[in-house]
Amino acid sequence: MRFRLGFLRRPAAGFRPSRLAWPLLAAGLLAGCGSLSAPPQTFDLRAPDMVKPARPGRAQLVIAEPTALQALDSDRILVRSGDGQVSYLPAAQWSDRLPNLVQARLIQTFENADRIGSVGRPSDKLTPDATLVADIRDFEIQAGGAATAVVAISAKIVSESTGRIVAAQVFSASVPAGVTGPQASAALDQAMQTVLREIVTWASSRI
16 A cells, blocks of 8 residues: 655745745844834033133143943933932933043033143043042933933042142032933033033132
C-alpha cells in the first residue's frame, strides 16, 4: 500500500520562499514600529547679550561644570507637581546635559559682558585668579497650580591663590510657564537668562 504525503511535495517555483524573506520582513516590521513614535523635540538655552556695562577687568576666571542632583543631571525637562512628585516633560529634551549647557551659557555670558580679562573651562589651560563653582538647585517647571519655571543656582568664587571662598550667593528667578515643550523651555530659558546676568554682575565685581 502506498501513502501520498502531499504536504512534503516540493512547492511550485513561483511560491518558493527566499532565504532573505524573513529577515527583510522582520526589519520592515521594526522600522514600521519605530515610525509610530516621533522623536522628541530638542530645545536649547541662550546666553543673554545685554549685561549692565562696566569697565573691563584683567582677571582670569575658570568656570567649573556645575553640579546637580541626579534628577537634573540629564537632558530631560524636569516637572515637579504640587505634592513634590518629580517627572519629565514627554517628547521634549535639552540639546545637551543641563550642567554642560549651563556652563557653556555662563561662559558666553561673561564673554558677552566683557567685564573680565578672560574666562574659560578648567581644560582651557588658563592661569586663573579664581574659579566659579556653581550648583544647580532648581531648573524645573513647578506644576502645582499655575505652572511656573523656576531656576536657582548657587555660586561660589574660590581664590586660586588661597583656596578660600571669596564670596557666595544663591541666585533665583521664576517665570510663568506653559506645559508644552516650546512653552516650558522658553520660560526656563527666560528665567535662566535673568540668573546668568545677576551672576556675571556679581562675580565680576569680586575678582
